[in-house]
Amino acid sequence: MTLSPFYRELLAALNQGLLMSLALIVPSAVGGVLIGITAGAMRVFGSSWVRRLGDGYAALFRGTPLVVQLFVLYFGLPNVGLYLSPYAAAITGFMLCSGAYQSEYVRGALLSIKRGQYLGAQALGFSAWQTVSAIIVPQAVRRALHGCGNEIVYLIKYSSLAYVVTCMELTGQGKTIATEYFRFTEVFAIIGLYYLGLVTLALFVLKKIEQRLFVPGFGHR
Amino acid sequence: MTTDTTPILRVDHLRKCFGAACILKDASLSLRKGEIKVLIGPSGGGKSTLLQCINCLVLPDSGEIHLGGQRIDLANKADLYRLRQQVGMIFQDFNLFDHLSALDNIAIALRKVKKMGKREAAERARLELEQVGLAGKAGLYPAQLSGGQKQRVAIARALAMDPKALLLDEPTSALDPELIGEVIAVIRALAAQGMTMIMATHQIGLIATLADEILFMENGVIVEQGAPASLLGPGNPSKSQGFCDRLNDLADGGG
Numbered sequence: 198m199t200l201s202p203f204y205r206e207l208l209a210a211l212n213q214g215l216l217m218s219l220a221l222i223v224p225s226a227v228g229g230v231l232i233g234i235t236a237g238a239m240r241v242f243g244s245s246w247v248r249r250l251g252d253g254y255a256a257l258f259r260g261t262p263l264v265v266q267l268f269v270l271y272f273g274l275p276n277v278g279l280y281l282s283p284y285a286a287a288i289t290g291f292m293l294c295s296g297a298y299q300s301e302y303v304r305g306a307l308l309s310i311k312r313g314q315y316l317g318a319q320a321l322g323f324s325a326w327q328t329v330s331a332i333i334v335p336q337a338v339r340r341a342l343h344g345c346g347n348e349i350v351y352l353i354k355y356s357s358l359a360y361v362v363t364c365m366e367l368t369g370q371g372k373t374i375a376t377e378y379f380r381f382t383e384v385f386a387i388i389g390l391y392y393l394g395l396v397t398l399a400l401f402v403l404k405k406i407e408q409r410l411f412v413p414g415f416g417h418r
Numbered sequence: 419m420t421t422d423t424t425p426i427l428r429v430d431h432l433r434k435c436f437g438a439a440c441i442l443k444d445a446s447l448s449l450r451k452g453e454i455k456v457l458i459g460p461s462g463g464g465k466s467t468l469l470q471c472i473n474c475l476v477l478p479d480s481g482e483i484h485l486g487g488q489r490i491d492l493a494n495k496a497d498l499y500r501l502r503q504q505v506g507m508i509f510q511d512f513n514l515f516d517h518l519s520a521l522d523n524i525a526i527a528l529r530k531v532k533k534m535g536k537r538e539a540a541e542r543a544r545l546e547l548e549q550v551g552l553a554g555k556a557g558l559y560p561a562q563l564s565g566g567q568k569q570r571v572a573i574a575r576a577l578a579m580d581p582k583a584l585l586l587d588e589p590t591s592a593l594d595p596e597l598i599g600e601v602i603a604v605i606r607a608l609a610a611q612g613m614t615m616i617m618a619t620h621q622i623g624l625i626a627t628l629a630d631e632i633l634f635m636e637n638g639v640i641v642e643q644g645a646p647a648s649l650l651g652p653g654n655p656s657k658s659q660g661f662c663d664r665l666n667d668l669a670d671g672g673g
Contacts, residue, residue: 314516316475317514318515319475319502320502321531321576323531327530327531331530336516336517414517414560
């Protein structure tokens, strides 16, 4: 079976876009989780001004639309002499936005650890750092896992916004072809399938991580 | 100079207020090696706060703590870590680490605090579990253990640190009646081995038979202290006997 020129062109463009999407999603997801853990811990354990700094960051990036954030990063920053490439602008926006949401999941998980866990560790002579790193964080990670995974699933889909700052990923590539051939239904249906594939893959990986971290008393296998 | 009569743990004039509420007003006590003091009195009398102040899980507002003749500097974190390492604490609700197996609950303290190697820590942990009759449960997580088993793991965990003294804060209060016996048996065995302890408890059997001295606490003050022989006995007008009578009435009423 041979594909018509339209489909050949479409799939070639989408595959190229897929690579760009992956190049956006993977570092953004990792960066978002790292920022989220840092900001979440700051918001729980920090001194009052550190806490306020973390709260302010989360409020700003959860409180404004991602599109606006991307426009500011790409079209706004040059006004103060800072030029970001489309790719850099998109990835910065994704990381900061995702990190803000992740920090909320991490914060909730850290706050859910009962006081007795701190007391138990302190009573044995653990330092504050040992208590947090060896007892509190390993438990909080297990509690935050589902929320953090959910945010990564979101990230995969909002990565499609990169095309508004001219970073040509899946959606951007597809839109070009759709406009050229004026065949929107097929193109966007296929783009939808690509995202569905990406999310399915992510869910599979998240499930594996969940199983690996399973401990009786923390969810089900 | 340290002799056998020097107390291994001494606290003087401990005071702790939370806002306007003073839970602990002025508590002093000293503990010699092998001595067992039992802390009794009504709920809210300050027993838990006193125990938590002794190993500084709650920092006292004022007062002094001496461990083995050395004064603990309450403002010095290293001093506090050292104090807590040498004075074990058993909680009412166990406070086992939920994400670790029984064995790892014990081993992690040995590795983090005592800086033991992985294998050595696991061996010691296994030994301590054997001591409390849980050798077969090493791989189970807190969610898979009964209350009595959890408390025995908690005791094993405290003992693995080779504490100079053990503080027990109502160790059997959170347990179902049929599980209390196994924990009491472990505590009795500890007493027989000469472990130095302060225990807050409502277990009438433990009060009379284990205590070298009874401390009766009320409104943040130790109002009565003495040997069980001098405080307890039918018709004794002491507050301690009155308290034990009420516990007995409750037990009879319940049975």
